[in-house]
Amino acid sequence: MSSHEIPEADEQLPEKRETAEGAVEVSEDPFADPGMPPHEHRKQDIDERAARRSERTVALLFTSSMLATIAFIAAYVAIPVDKYIYVFPIGHISALNFTLGLTLGVALFGIGAGAVHWARTLMSDVEIADERHPIEASPEVKAKVMADFRAGAAESGFGRRKLARNTLFGALALVPLSGLVLLGGLGPMPGTKLRHTKWAKGKLLMNQNTMQPLRPEDIVVGSLTFAMPEGMEEDQHDFQTEIAKAALMLVRLQPEDIKDKHELDWSHDGIVAFSKICTHVGCPINLYEQQTHHVLCPCHQSTFDLADGGRVIFGPAGHALPQLHITVNDEGYLEAMGDFPEPVGPAFWERG
Template identity: 75%
Template sequence: MSSQDTPEENLPAEPPHGTDAEIAPSDALVPDPGLPPHLPRRQDIDERAAKRSERAVAGLFTLSMLATIGFIAGFVAIDVDKIIYVWPIGHISALNFTLGCTLGIALFAIGAGAVHWARTLMSDEEVVDERHPIEAPPEVRQRVIQDFRKGAGESQFGRRKLIRNTMFGALALVPLSGVVLLRDLGPLPGDKLRHTLWAKGKLLINQNTNEPMKPSDITVGSLTFAKPDGLEETAEDFQEQIAKAALMIVRLEPEDIKDKRELEWGHEGIVAFSKICTHVGCPISLYEQQTHHVLCPCHQSTFDLADGARVIFGPAGHALPQLRISVNSDGYLEALGDFTEPVGPSFWERG
């Protein structure tokens, strides 16, 4: 039988009006029931319960302080190579385990104390505030101030001095963990930044030929790189030492040298300056013969070698340090001491 022949009694009947099957209009939805009635907590009506909560919160903050002290003590006292067995983890570093546990307890105790304080002692009454324009009228601003003062009073921050003081102590001690970790970034430099391998009597060795240098080896307008005698490229600390001791040698006409000290610290117009740029420590290698300028290729700091290697352009903060040189009895160029100031970039305690 085709669908056109289907009798009307076999078609699904329409739901009667007024039944649950009919979709209700939007204005017939369940109304907002509003906030439930506020029920006081035990701490709100029993001061002894409030005191217990206060002691619990203070205890958590105190635990945080003790854990922070334990973090610092463990960092100082435990050997970095000590290994312990912790079930079920296995063999781990005693230092890492101690630092992780103490710092975790310190942070957790502060959070748990704050949550317990908010749930048991601070006001838990919900307040409904209708949305308002961004620019609040004066009466609204005044009400906000009053609400803030009321909330501050209800938090019992001023009354619960034990909580307040222990919270301040916990928050003040926790940042010390980060400060202590900074010490683990590496050994302190001491005075290593202020000294190089140059010393009185050290021969100037040509870095290209690895031979001592004589004044006759250096022509006017040339740029030569030198290292101190005894520093070999096969040395384990070669890169560390050459980064401070690298030297560039130029020969100028004595009458072209403007700085009196530069002339006295050189030999017949031959002057020696640090090769390390005083901006971020890049090696200087570009020399302009006609102007006696050297250029750092990294950030274009420019130094005038005829005027004490002072900065004439770029971000470098001060002139290149000069090494005092002379000629020994064998006719070779030698240093008369170390640099009189630290080489390379500036640092905050630089003299």
Template identity: 65%
Template sequence: MSHDMSEEKLPEPHGSAGEVADHGSPFADPGLPAHEPRRTDIDEKAASRAERQVSLMFVVSMLATVGFIASYVAIDPDKIVYIFPLGHVSALNFALGLTLGVALFMIGAGAVHWARTLMSDVELPAERHPIEASDEVRNDVIEQFKTGAAESGFGRRKMIRNTLIGSMALVPLSGVVLLRDLGPLPEKKLKETGWKEATETKPLQLINMNTMQPMKPEDIIVGSLTFAMPEGLSTHSEDFQQRIAKDALMLVRIAPEDIKDDKSKELGFEGILAYSKICTHVGCPISLYEQQTHHALCPCHQSTFDLADGARVIFGPAGHPLPQLKIITDEKGNLVATGDFAEPVGPSYWERAR
């Protein structure tokens, strides 16, 4: 009997090309494994114990921050200690590093322990979607966020919430305390200069910074610019640069009839006016003077002051006039100061009244 093989239809093997085309992948999707509840999910005592452990970590973080601040205040910066295996190290640096490290580590460890034991661990697959989400997806995300917030127990587990807030609030204090290392507190140093030693009964002589000799009125001619410092200040002293940065004077002599400001004229002597040499913008030394206009120019940022009108600012970024020093002559005919500047010298700062 003949057999027509052309009409016989053979069955397709499992996993043929047609099936691949239908499903798009030759590998079956295994899906997510069945969710296995944690002990804290089914045992409230275990959940409470985990809550206490997380809270303890946050409390340790707070104590470490307090220890950071206490170490900064109490430990001498020059103290050296031996720490195995580091060797000889700064006691202050070691204490600050240790306490700050513990404070930050405990916040991180507490958050991880909280997430692994108390927050929901149910895996929710999500298909990739375009960057711009639809309204349905956005609403779904909002609902998932609300669900996650509720399942985290942040509102219900007050112990964790309060200790977390406390530790997070205290940690930034470590950085605030370190601001103290920006330098010594100014106290009244910004409001006083070396001229504060001068009084009506015991004035201070003006010393020419070029000749290092006391100055007399006849030494200063109309249109000249001369620089001076208080007597007793030595150019060889260790703090000379710090002191001269506030004490430096510039003296000009202007014809009395050209002085516009009456108060400025009273503080001067026979047309000789003594102003701070320190610019009121950022503290650069002023060294340029135009005798025809009586204008002093700061070379750093071109702030310009009218010395014939109380050194008011007529151009540039400076915020206020140059402070003026009251000068007279003593029994020897030398120019002397009878007190300090009425206003702080140099740039503006936040505590300054003007």
């Protein structure tokens, strides 16, 4: 080859290296696979005492996870929801939320760090090179995989390292309890709270706008008046919760226009009282049509007939509006004869 000739693209030039004696050594294949470097044993592979120290470290991490899970449950039970603490540099935060987050984080970290330390110090770390194989495994390959799995299980020390194994089982068994306990954060069991409101026998009907007790003459034909039970104040901590169940609307009809006898018996001089809470999704009803005696929920257009027991005549609502039995006391004020006879608002699975 002359100095002006260029070698073909697929023609490899031999690699030339000069040795210490000055001779030139020619490599036949400059791109040969150098292979894997020699395996370096870890201290735990050659020193059983070091291996036992690592096992104790793993067990300590798993045990810390178990203790943190127990602390999580204890904190959930013992720490009040309204207790606050100062944490620098965050400031004042909920003591319950802070403790739950801290203990759950330690519990999860203990499992993760223990598993990582186990893998790095006790499980086999011998480098293995394997050739690519077709996606569909042959019986020989399947047998090799199972053999490798059994060998890996043996080399992991899972059967021999009982202390690490048992503490791992304990940590994994306790951590799910954190999730079960958190279900209690969905709120207390409702008990009979959905079935009862602030209305009771003898409670005066208070005008929700003026906060004054209502007389029959305050309710004129064609008007829609909103009322709430006597004794409720807007500055009470549970006002919004209770008014969402006890809100009442009053309409005065001509007694001869009332079609339902039960409704007529529970009214006073044509004044009927119904729950203001729509039985679809609980929106407040505030639209009244005088000629038809219909009220309309503005959210999804459920329509109720106040002259016929508050029954649904249109829309997605599932049942009629509950009626409140009312009368007039000796002083001439409207008062309730008891609570609503059924739960107000949307239906729920226990509703009879």
